[in-house]
Every structure is written in structure tokens, then in C-alpha cells.
Amino acid sequence: MGHLLPFSRFIAALASQGNVHISVVTALPTVSQAEAEHFAALFAAFPTIRRIDFNLLPLDDATLAGTDPFVLRWESLRRSAHLLGPLIANADHLAGDVDIPGIGRIPVDYPPNVLRNPDSLFTKQFIANGREIAEIDGILVNTFDALEPEALAALRDGKVVPGFPPVYAVGPLKSTATDKEAAHGGASSPIAWLGEQPARSVVYVAFGNRNAAALDQIREIGAGLEASGCRFLWVVKTTVVDRDDTSELKDVLGDGFLERVQGRGLVTKEWVDQEAVLQHPAVGLYLSHCGWNSVTESAAYGVPMLAWPTLGDQRLIAKVIKSGGFGLWVEHWSWDGGEGSLVRGAEIAEKVKEVMGDEAISARAKEISLEATKAVAEGGSSHRSMQEFLATLS
Ligand code: UDP
Numbered sequence: 001m002g003h004l005l006p007f008s009r010f011i012a013a014l015a016s017q018g019n020v021h022i023s024v025v026t027a028l029p030t031v032s033q034a035e036a037e038h039f040a041a042l043f044a045a046f047p048t049i050r051r052i053d054f055n056l057l058p059l060d061d062a063t064l065a066g067t068d069p070f071v072l073r074w075e076s077l078r079r080s081a082h083l084l085g086p087l088i089a090n091a092d093h094l095a096g097d098v099d100i101p102g103i104g105r106i107p108v109d110y111p112p113n114v115l116r117n118p119d120s121l122f123t124k125q126f127i128a129n130g131r132e133i134a135e136i137d138g139i140l141v142n143t144f145d146a147l148e149p150e151a152l153a154a155l156r157d158g159k160v161v162p163g164f165p166p167v168y169a170v171g172p173l174k175s176t177a178t179d180k181e182a183a184h185g186g187a188s189s190p191i192a193w194l195g196e197q198p199a200r201s202v203v204y205v206a207f208g209n210r211n212a213a214a215l216d217q218i219r220e221i222g223a224g225l226e227a228s229g230c231r232f233l234w235v236v237k238t239t240v241v242d243r244d245d246t247s248e249l250k251d252v253l254g255d256g257f258l259e260r261v262q263g264r265g266l267v268t269k270e271w272v273d274q275e276a277v278l279q280h281p282a283v284g285l286y287l288s289h290c291g292w293n294s295v296t297e298s299a300a301y302g303v304p305m306l307a308w309p310t311l312g313d314q315r316l317i318a319k320v321i322k323s324g325g326f327g328l329w330v331e332h333w334s335w336d337g338g339e340g341s342l343v344r345g346a347e348i349a350e351k352v353k354e355v356m357g358d359e360a361i362s363a364r365a366k367e368i369s370l371e372a373t374k375a376v377a378e379g380g381s382s383h384r385s386m387q388e389f390l391a392t393l394s
């Protein structure tokens, strides 16, 4: 108690300073009843203090029989000390808001929730993997300097981690010619249909490979597209894995929808060549789940975005779109299916029309696509990065 009390008094003094985040590591099991009660009272008095339980390794060592309990405790702490570093590192991970260069302050709930649970397998892998990154020879990233100037500068000048490996921004990466041939496919392909639509008139709607939307949300999206009055190409997914998708579009979309939008709306469950779509002059907006590939494709081809992130890192990516100025993100739009979280068709229609008519966003999207072209051209930033990377291989 003589050691514990001054610490807990210091903690109380710190806590009364206001804006200080405090974590207290408690070594368990506690030695005495007095200690246990003292901790309980401390955490009850300061609910903002984060309690980190440090479970000591058991001391089942016959040679220690008869040793003074104080010395035994010391020995137990000493033998468990190697566990403390990882415990604190895990607990500190995403404990509060974080600042990301270029996109600003990120509320703690933007990254995936699972990262706040240090015991989850994903988080353990993520942290172990993250530590290894500092040890590797270099990092290739599918981005380009003009898209994320501050983030790249921060990674390169050691602001994030001193001695961080070299970062080669070599994007935007473009698909191979073979992909393109498949895309242009038959006369019934979306690309052929796009060919019949006026320039910049079509909203392309796709939410990525992993997002199977709930039926009621799919119908609201349909209602929104219909009410927007815009032309649209919509990739609908009702299952996480497309080979499981045996549903009929007309059942999914509801009676009469396909008939009502005939001619101005094309709906498909098939894999489309998205790069060919985004490259097409008829496309004027991409309503997207904000997968990183999708965002770099949209940026590369100058298509303004309406961001509707679903999971994983997508809310962080939506921030990149917003800070890059080439799209709009309605932050309260969610996919969680919770009470009152359904995004209504009327609001979707309104935002679609808003971005379609936003001159500033479309000018910025165009500018970024010009920057993308410059980046990969001879002498551009991505081209130079690629050369630097190649030089490290020789
Ligand atoms: N203490 C107490 N009640 C008791 C015994 C001790 O509050 O019945 C507190 C005392 O106020 C002091 C601490 O426990 O803050 C004991 O620390 P100290 O350094 O005086 O003695 P130690 O027991 O560590 O030799």
C-alpha cells in the first residue's frame, strides 16, 4: 500500500488537470484486500481512466517457498515484465481520436471497431503486421503525390515513424489491355449502353465486392435513382459472394421498377469492367462504397464521387475524397441496418442531383485526373518513384 497510495494520489492529481488521457495498469491478482478495494475505489471515482489488466504469470516455483511476500511479488512482476510492452501497445492502439496528415482528425469510431478490441485475432495480426512494416525495405503504394500530398510527405519525412521505409507512390495503376478486351464485350454490355448516353449524364452506382446491401436499402437506392431523374448504371449485389446470388433482379428491385426506368437506367448483377465504365465519357458521377481501387480509378478518370462507405477503411478513404475536393460524403449515411439508419430515396436523389450539378467538384475531379496523367507520364512523380524503386532492385 505504501507504493500504491502515492501512485494513486498522483493519478488523482493528473486527472484533476483536465484534458489528460490516463491509463492505469493494474497487476493482477492483487496482493491484498486493501489493494483490491483501493483500485475499485480509484476506478469508480475516475470513470474516464482506462483500466488495463496485467495478468501476472503464475509463480509456481518450489525453490521460492518461504520467501517474503514482498520479494515474491517483485519476482512475479520481474518475470512478467516482458508482457507489459505489448499489453500497453495494444491498449494504446486507437484509444482516442487520431490525426492523419492530409485528412485531419479522425474520430475514434472511423476505423473498424474491431481494432479497438486488442484481443481480436484481426487486431493482433494488424498490430504485428504494422510493426513489421518499419522493418521492410520499401513500400509500394497505389496512389500519387497530387492525390495525397500531405500523407505521403509525412510518411517520407519521418513524421509518422522515424526511419520509416521509403514509400514509392506509383499510382494510379491501370489495367492491362487484356482486361479491356473483355470489357468491351458484346452489344449488350454496359459499355455499349453507355455509348448511347450523352456525355457526363450517367450515375454509376456500385458498392464493391464485399457489400451485400439489405433489401430495403436496395429499394431506397432504386427509388432515389428513379427520383433523381438521372441516367444510371447500377451494379446490384445481394450476396457477399456473387456465385451465391440466385435472386432475380425484378424480385430484388420490386414490381415495375425495371419497366419504369427502362432506357435511362441499366441494372446488372454481373461483374462489369469498372475501369472501362469510369473511363467512359458518358459517366458523370460515381456513387461508391469507397474501396481504394475504386477511388483511385475515379480520380484517374476525373469522375466526381458521392461517397457512401460501408466497412473497413472506407470511412478514412471517404475523407480522402472529401479533402481532395472531388466528391461529397454525407457522413451520416450508414449501412448498419440499425433503427432509423435506412437512407431514404428522397435524400439519395437530392444528393445525386447536388453532386451532378456541382461545378467546383467536377472541376476539381478533372484537375485530379490531369494530375494523375502527369504523375505516370515520363518525369511525373509516380514515374520517378517507379524508377527509384527499380534502382533499389539492381
Ligand atoms: N495506511 C492506511 N491505513 C492503514 C495502514 C496504512 O491508510 O491501516 C496507509 C498510510 O496512510 C500510508 C501507507 O498506507 O499512506 C503506508 O505507507 P508507508 O510508506 O507509511 O509505510 P509502509 O507500510 O509502506 O512501510
Ligand code: UDP
Pocket: 206, 207, 208, 209, 210, 235, 270, 271, 272, 273, 274, 275, 290, 291, 292, 293, 294, 295, 297
Ligand atoms: N470491380 C470491377 N467490376 C465489378 C466490381 C469491382 O471491375 O463489377 C473492380 C473495381 O474496378 C476495383 C476492384 O474491383 O478495381 C474493387 O476494389 P475496391 O478496392 O474498389 O473495393 P473492394 O471490393 O475491394 O472493397
